[in-house]
Amino acid sequence: MVQEGIRKGPWTEHEDVQLVFYVKLFGDRRWDFVAKVSGLKRTGKSCRLRWVNYLHPGLKHGKMTPNEERLVIELQSKWGNRWSRIARKLPGRTDNEIKNYWRTHMRKQAQDRKRAVSPTPSTSNSSSFESNDPPVDSMPFMETKDRSFYDTGGLEMLAPRGKNTKQEEEGIEKGYSLDDIWKEIPLFEIDTTKGYSEEGCNFSSQTMASPIWNYFPDMLSMMDEEESSVFVPTVTGQIFAGYEQL
DNA sequence: AAACACGTCAACCGCATTTCC
């Protein structure tokens, strides 16, 4: 699959919209297929990454809470750099995010250590949590099943999680600019009178991190039927008029 | 106000693992 003209670098808003749309249609498993069918000049790999790290509904985009930070540190000391595994214990956080956090954390720590070449080497080890903290498994917000949370596998994600409300608030506090971005996506050209009305949209900011979902409320409920291929030409034709590369 | 240093984050790359035929 040597695709010519593969795009790299930052994703545009339009690409995001397009990707979300097609992931909703075909699920988040067949990335090569999604990449091809969407007309995005991206590799399946790249699409997956974008989805997992940025577009997936339920992602938290704000700063890590102290609890999360603690958990990351503890789990890292327990499991090492198994970022995706650690991420599974932190709903709404991605392995990439955690990895990034850890790097920053370690750098800071290294600097601190350098500075304070400590006279009291009393267990100022990399993991100051090793002994004192309660077992991770007993922590309250570890309810995620072992399955990766960004494993939407289709429709499951649509069920309200009802867990993120608080974090959403925190996200807002951080000036979560995605909202703004999404609002400007020229997608509203979708004729909302044709079945994409805003009523009936249960998702809203409560459960969905990405406002993109507001644009596809009804479509989301159609996702079960993977074979919505009939749906594709019509709807996408409307939405992405001028972008069809199918 | 400009230059520099530092931190953060998105995205790429290569390798490993899993799935499919």
Add this chain to the structure above:
DNA sequence: CGGAAATGCGGTTGACGTGTT
């Protein structure tokens, strides 16, 4: 069962934003 393709994971990099001098 073996090979090819797809997917997942972890390491790394580069761009950008912010703080400091």
